[in-house]
Amino acid sequence: MRTSAVDSPESESADCARVPDIGCQAPDFEVTDHAGRRHRLAELRGSPVLVVFHPPHWDPSWSEYVRAYNRVMSSAAESHGARLLSVVGAGTWHTLAFDDASLDFPAACIDAGPIADRYGVVDEPAVFLIDPDGRVSWRHTAGDAPPSPNDVADALAAALPADAHDPHHDWSRRRFVATTLAATLAIALTRRIAGAAPAPATPTPSAFGSANAITLRVNGRELPLDLEPRVTLLDALREYAGITGPKKGCDHGQCGACTVHVNGRRILSCLTFAVMQQGKEITTIEGLAATAGRTGDALHPMQQAFIDHDGFQCGYCTSGQIMSATAMLREPWGPADDDVREAMSGNLCRCGAYPGIVAAIQSVRKNSATDQGGRR
Amino acid sequence: MKPFDYTVPTSLDEATRTGARPATRFIAGGTTLVDLMKLEVETPEHLVDLNPLGDRDPSLASVRDLPTGGLRLGALARMSDVAWDTRVKERYPMLSQALLLAASGQLRNMASMAGNLLQRTRCPYFRDTATPCNKREPGSGCSALRGYNRSHAILGTSEHCIATHPSDPAVALVALGATVRVRGADGQPGSERTIPIGNLHLLPGTHPERETVLQPGEVITAIDVPSLPFARRSLYLKVRDRASYAFALASAAVALDVSNGTIRAARVALGGVATKPWRSTAAERALVGKRPSAATFRSAADAALSGAAPRKDNEFKVELARRTLVRALTEVSA
Numbered sequence: 110m111r112t113s114a115v116d117s118p119e120s121e122s123a124d125c126a127r128v129p130d131i132g133c134q135a136p137d138f139e140v141t142d143h144a145g146r147r148h149r150l151a152e153l154r155g156s157p158v159l160v161v162f163h164p165p166h167w168d169p170s171w172s173e174y175v176r177a178y179n180r181v182m183s184s185a186a187e188s189h190g191a192r193l194l195s196v197v198g199a200g201t202w203h204t205l206a207f208d209d210a211s212l213d214f215p216a217a218c219i220d221a222g223p224i225a226d227r228y229g230v231v232d233e234p235a236v237f238l239i240d241p242d243g244r245v246s247w248r249h250t251a252g253d254a255p256p257s258p259n260d261v262a263d264a265l266a267a268a269l270p271a272d273a274h275d276p277h278h279d280w281s282r283r284r285f286v287a288t289t290l291a292a293t294l295a296i297a298l299t300r301r302i303a304g305a306a307p308a309p310a311t312p313t314p315s316a317f318g319s320a321n322a323i324t325l326r327v328n329g330r331e332l333p334l335d336l337e338p339r340v341t342l343l344d345a346l347r348e349y350a351g352i353t354g355p356k357k358g359c360d361h362g363q364c365g366a367c368t369v370h371v372n373g374r375r376i377l378s379c380l381t382f383a384v385m386q387q388g389k390e391i392t393t394i395e396g397l398a399a400t401a402g403r404t405g406d407a408l409h410p411m412q413q414a415f416i417d418h419d420g421f422q423c424g425y426c427t428s429g430q431i432m433s434a435t436a437m438l439r440e441p442w443g444p445a446d447d448d449v450r451e452a453m454s455g456n457l458c459r460c461g462a463y464p465g466i467v468a469a470i471q472s473v474r475k476n477s478a479t480d481q482g483g484r485r
Numbered sequence: 486m487k488p489f490d491y492t493v494p495t496s497l498d499e500a501t502r503t504g505a506r507p508a509t510r511f512i513a514g515g516t517t518l519v520d521l522m523k524l525e526v527e528t529p530e531h532l533v534d535l536n537p538l539g540d541r542d543p544s545l546a547s548v549r550d551l552p553t554g555g556l557r558l559g560a561l562a563r564m565s566d567v568a569w570d571t572r573v574k575e576r577y578p579m580l581s582q583a584l585l586l587a588a589s590g591q592l593r594n595m596a597s598m599a600g601n602l603l604q605r606t607r608c609p610y611f612r613d614t615a616t617p618c619n620k621r622e623p624g625s626g627c628s629a630l631r632g633y634n635r636s637h638a639i640l641g642t643s644e645h646c647i648a649t650h651p652s653d654p655a656v657a658l659v660a661l662g663a664t665v666r667v668r669g670a671d672g673q674p675g676s677e678r679t680i681p682i683g684n685l686h687l688l689p690g691t692h693p694e695r696e697t698v699l700q701p702g703e704v705i706t707a708i709d710v711p712s713l714p715f716a717r718r719s720l721y722l723k724v725r726d727r728a729s730y731a732f733a734l735a736s737a738a739v740a741l742d743v744s745n746g747t748i749r750a751a752r753v754a755l756g757g758v759a760t761k762p763w764r765s766t767a768a769e770r771a772l773v774g775k776r777p778s779a780a781t782f783r784s785a786a787d788a789a790l791s792g793a794a795p796r797k798d799n800e801f802k803v804e805l806a807r808r809t810l811v812r813a814l815t816e817v818s819a
């Protein structure tokens with residue numbers, strides 16, 4: 110792993126045009142936020158900008174790093190009323206919302222895209238810090254792992270101009286935080302940086318072995334992703350969109366841990382390609398409570414019932430169990446415990462929490478029958 | 486998984502054209518294909534998604550009445566939709582039962598009816614690219630013949646393959662004498678043909694890699710189930726290693742037409758024991774004209790299994806299949 114040292118801006122050199130070195134002007138590019146507004150990197154002058162390149166094969170641990178970067182930025186924005194710019198790149202970007210604590214991480218593939226080319230990035234994780242003058246002030250390249258959030262925070266602090274009002278000229282993270290921040294975060298690059306495409310009603314064709322912009326509708330939100338057709342719905346959710354509620358157990362349709370709802374019906378997300386699920390309403394455990402009208406942290410009745418009835422031990426199969434259970438109660442099964450066992454046989458639990466699972470489902474069935482509120 | 490391109494045809498004719506290319510697979514539910522693509526047992530270069538055709542033409546994905554009293558099951562109808570359909574439950578209980586005893590709730594919501602017929606065997610050697618398999622790699626040999634063959638077939642086998650056909654609904658459908666409607670015959674996109682379901686699947690013979698009579702590009706559009714009034718009293722009995730969510734070790738689809746103490750007509754098919762969905766006309770002949778009794782049923786079971794060729798680990802299936810059939814006949818005539 111090589112993390113370049115923080116350096117002070119110097120004059121541009123001749124080879125800056127190819128691979129921006131420390132002190133070089135950062136190549137400009139354009140991204141589109143989820144409201145469809147276009148932003149050029151150059152617009153962000155006056156604030157530090159962090160550009161993060163993802164490897165072509167998304168490693169889930171990356172999401173944690175990028176989330177941590179986001180937290181560094183968002184805490185600054187929140188505590189000082191500064192604006193956190195939301196950047197959504199076509200096909201790959203995920204929300205970095207305005208003043209919104211619920212920041213998702215961006216995930217995407219880079220190939221030898223034009224922007225990556227201009228930054229000299231091929232297929233490795235790379236992070237560039239662009240200082241308020243638009244110059245590369247720090248970079249981390251040529252490693253398997255992204256830089257630690259602390260390194261990033263330190264680099265950010267160092268990149269900021271000294272504050273004349275601060276008698277201590279403190280370059281600490283605190284100083285960085287105190288500075289006005291229009292912050293931009295992780296930029297995952299793809300072949301195409303363009304406006305987010307609306308969700309097509311039918312799947313779009315995808316060329317051999319190449320990533321294509323598709324849009325999935327997950328938990329009520331449009332999710333633009335750049336995916337090869339061979340990416341399963343499960344991998345798209347987990348590895349590209351950071352929606353990790355659906356679990357990968359067997360990855361062969363035998364365990365049920367990856368169960369999600371598509372148009373209200375339970376399916377196995379590991380046995381379908383994401384490209385086939387465009388235009389459908391996909392619900393994961395993250396969005397389940399909202400389907401029952403719950404807001405905030407309120408749980409879906411089935412989630413609460415699993416807690417009340419000890420419907421899990423280790424919890425790995427639980428999101429799949431709950432998704433299966435809520436959909437199963439909409440299917441025309443009988444009311445007996447044996448009906449529940451049969452209907453739920455596609456969801457395995459190695460901890461053996463089955464008695465609690467059956468009890469949880471039956472309690473929801475009975476409560477909803479008395480509610481007449483009906484459908485979950 | 487090998488990379489592939491993915492296309493969405495806008496019509497059946499386009500599907501049959503694009504589907505006829507080499508190294509092309511149609512995808513519907515994907516529950517067999519995606520699994521096997523992950524294992525690189527299936528390595529298509531082109532994937533043609535049929536599902537949007539069902540959105541354009543809902544008849545491809547639904548159950549409809551036929552004027553003759555039968556039902557037309559759209560090829561893209563999901564197993565769960567057919568299983569819960571009240572007409573299917575009333576007219577062909579064995580089909581509804583076979584569907585509900587197959588796979589899991591999630592898989593039944595995904596898997597299409599035609600895809601179910603065309604699903605590949607679960608033979609572990611077929612799924613393991615490190616071992617020889619004539620079905621996966623013609624001429625490489627059959628690992629199951631002398632390997633662990635407890636789950637394998639005892640009927641319709643050859644010296645080249647003893648893989649079991651895994652479908653439950655297909656067993657009910659061969660018993661019911663269904664017909665498969667196919668588009669794109671003879672390389673002509675618009676042409677259609679019908680295939681009696683008993684003729685759809687091929688015995689492994691010397692070419693286990695050839696599993697059906699479908700030609701490249703041919704698409705199943707529907708499965709027609711004929712009117713069969715006595716099938717209102719029919720049964721699918723499935724015996725397996727666990728109570729649910731497992732493939733059959735032996736299964737029986739039976740329907741009996743009994744009047745005045747005599748069996749007037751019978752339908753018998755076996756699953757879990759044969760290389761294709763196995764209708765036993767020998768068993769049916771052994772039943773017709775007889776009184777329903779333990780002895781009659783036992784002789785029918787003997788007839789059904791008379792050609793059984795068990796291997797080292799699956800000899801138990803001969804008697805298991807007999808008893809499964811006897812019990813199914815007993816229950817349906819009770």
